[in-house]
Every structure is written in structure tokens, then in C-alpha cells.
Amino acid sequence: MTRRTPHRVKDVMTQTVVAVGLEARFKEVVAAMNQWQVTAVPVLEGEGRVVGVISEADLLLKEELRDEDSTMIGQGKRLSDHAKAGAVTARDLMSSPAVTVEANALLPQAARLMAQHRIKRLPVVDERGVLKGIVSRTDVLKVFLRTDDELADEVRQEVVDHLFPVSRRGIGVEVTQGRVTLEGEVRDAALIPVAERLARAVEGVVDVRCDLRGPTTETENL
CATH class of the missing domain: 3.10.580.10 (CBS-domain)
Incomplete structure (x- = not known):
């Protein structure tokens, strides 16, 4: 673990x-x-x-x-x-x-x-x-000596899995030199700012880029 x-x-x-x-x-x-x-x-x-x-x-x-x-x-x-x-x-x-x-x-x-x-x-x-x-x-x-893999694992476990138990498999977490990128579609768009804030709170994280988005809405042209 x-x-x-x-x-x-x-x-x-x-x-x-x-x-x-x-x-x-x-x-x-x-x-x-x-x-x-x-x-x-x-x-x-x-x-x-x-x-x-x-x-x-x-x-x-x-x-x-x-x-x-x-x-x-x-x-x-x-x-x-x-x-x-x-x-x-x-x-x-x-x-x-x-x-x-x-x-x-x-x-x-x-x-x-x-x-x-x-x-x-x-x-x-x-x-x-x-x-x-x-x-x-x-x-x-x-804390800033933690590896990118360690940070990615913690963001997945403590942020993605916790906030998005249903859509977590479609969420990407990448960490490069301490900078976290979150991307993918989530069911509850209201939780996106929370996810960014929690990711920033992981000690050793330098910055967060949050590209999460809510569910796509298809609009019919009448």
C-alpha cells in the first residue's frame, strides 16, 4: 500500500x-x-x-x-x-x-x-x-522529494476514488515534476472544484491542472 x-x-x-x-x-x-x-x-x-x-x-x-x-x-x-x-x-x-x-x-x-x-x-x-x-x-x-508515482497514487486513492467512485475509471491522473493533471468526465460537475482543492492539499504537489468536465449534454436541433 x-x-x-x-x-x-x-x-x-x-x-x-x-x-x-x-x-x-x-x-x-x-x-x-x-x-x-x-x-x-x-x-x-x-x-x-x-x-x-x-x-x-x-x-x-x-x-x-x-x-x-x-x-x-x-x-x-x-x-x-x-x-x-x-x-x-x-x-x-x-x-x-x-x-x-x-x-x-x-x-x-x-x-x-x-x-x-x-x-x-x-x-x-x-x-x-x-x-x-x-x-x-x-x-x-x-515532502517535495516525493516521487511523481507516489503523488499520483495518493491523488488517485484520496481524491479520485473518494469523490468519484462511479466514474473514477474514466479519470486520468498524471504527475510530472510534482505538477498534477486531472482529466476526464465525471458525473457530478459540482465536485470538480473540490477535486482540484484536495489535489493541491496533497503534500508534495507543486501545482494542479484540472481538466475534469461534467457529463456531455447532447442537444437536439429542432
């Missing part, structure tokens, strides 16, 4: 995650990010609850603001940046509260959070906020 689309974050997330505690020192954070080749790390407290995230941008403030006088008047807009530039532990370096996503969240939700907050990685947490994994932009985009 064809594998169904991995609709949820837990299906694509990475379970092995590098993280640091609140009292981790600046150089420890830099070393961890360098060792694991990541651009951000979650900050944990207690039994693994995510309380913040430290990104490369947070760390670079120390170098960027090295020669600036943080006591100068008129620096109001950058007070928090100067505070981070002077920080030596994760507690003061991190951005908090952390933007997180639950493991059962749908992939579009994770994508929207990343776009909205302009971040590349999201800590994945359970209902208590405990770290369970990490999901990146690359993980979310894995």
Missing part, C-alpha cells in the same frame, strides 16, 4: 537535538553550535522544558557591539542588544519566550511559524513544553 503523506511535524522532525542549560557559558554555547553544525540551540530548564533559543544572531551581538558605548544616550532601541552583547550565560543570551511547535502540529503550521518569525528551526515540544525534537525548513520541504 502506498505510504500516506507525512502530515505532521513528528513525521519529519529530527529527534536528536543539541541543547544547552540556562547556566551554559558563552563559549560552551559557541562550541556546541560549532560541533553540531547548527545555527541555533534551544535552552532548557528543569526536566527539559524549552524556555528560550539562542541563535547565531544573538551570539554575534558581542562582536558587533564590541566597540560601542552602551551607556550613551540615544541607545534606547538597542538596550536589549547591548544586554545580550554583555551576557556570559545562556540565561541572558537567549531569546525568550521560545517559538515552538507541538509534535502533532500539521506541517503547514510549522511552515507558517517559520515564515512569520523569520526563523530556520523550531524546537518541537509536547503538551508540557518538554523538548522532543527539532524541525527545520529543510525537514518541512522533504
Whole structure:
């Protein structure tokens, strides 16, 4: 049986995650990010609850603001940046509260959070906020690596067979480079927009061309 689309974050997330505690020192954070080749790390407290995230941008403030006088008047807009530039532990370096996503969240939700907050990685947490994994932009985009045959099989099973059980044999489904083409005659023309919408919702589909048509009506010329 064809594998169904991995609709949820837990299906694509990475379970092995590098993280640091609140009292981790600046150089420890830099070393961890360098060792694991990541651009951000979650900050944990207690039994693994995510309380913040430290990104490369947070760390670079120390170098960027090295020669600036943080006591100068008129620096109001950058007070928090100067505070981070002077920080030596994760507690003061991190951005908090952390933007997180639950493991059962749908992939579009994770994508929207990343776009909205302009971040590349999201800590994945359970209902208590405990770290369970990490999901990146690359993980979310894995759905576009599905083959054309996989996509065609899912469109047939989940869209055509479901909506058009009677006329399904006369409906063609072709997929080329992620672009779906639906063609053929169906008994209920009202379902054609629904079929197009459901085909677009199959994760990994890039575009849909819908050439379905309703039953042909023969008109007699009197």
C-alpha cells in the first residue's frame, strides 16, 4: 500500500537535538553550535522544558557591539542588544519566550511559524513544553522529494476514488515534476472544484491542472 503523506511535524522532525542549560557559558554555547553544525540551540530548564533559543544572531551581538558605548544616550532601541552583547550565560543570551511547535502540529503550521518569525528551526515540544525534537525548513520541504508515482497514487486513492467512485475509471491522473493533471468526465460537475482543492492539499504537489468536465449534454436541433 502506498505510504500516506507525512502530515505532521513528528513525521519529519529530527529527534536528536543539541541543547544547552540556562547556566551554559558563552563559549560552551559557541562550541556546541560549532560541533553540531547548527545555527541555533534551544535552552532548557528543569526536566527539559524549552524556555528560550539562542541563535547565531544573538551570539554575534558581542562582536558587533564590541566597540560601542552602551551607556550613551540615544541607545534606547538597542538596550536589549547591548544586554545580550554583555551576557556570559545562556540565561541572558537567549531569546525568550521560545517559538515552538507541538509534535502533532500539521506541517503547514510549522511552515507558517517559520515564515512569520523569520526563523530556520523550531524546537518541537509536547503538551508540557518538554523538548522532543527539532524541525527545520529543510525537514518541512522533504515532502517535495516525493516521487511523481507516489503523488499520483495518493491523488488517485484520496481524491479520485473518494469523490468519484462511479466514474473514477474514466479519470486520468498524471504527475510530472510534482505538477498534477486531472482529466476526464465525471458525473457530478459540482465536485470538480473540490477535486482540484484536495489535489493541491496533497503534500508534495507543486501545482494542479484540472481538466475534469461534467457529463456531455447532447442537444437536439429542432
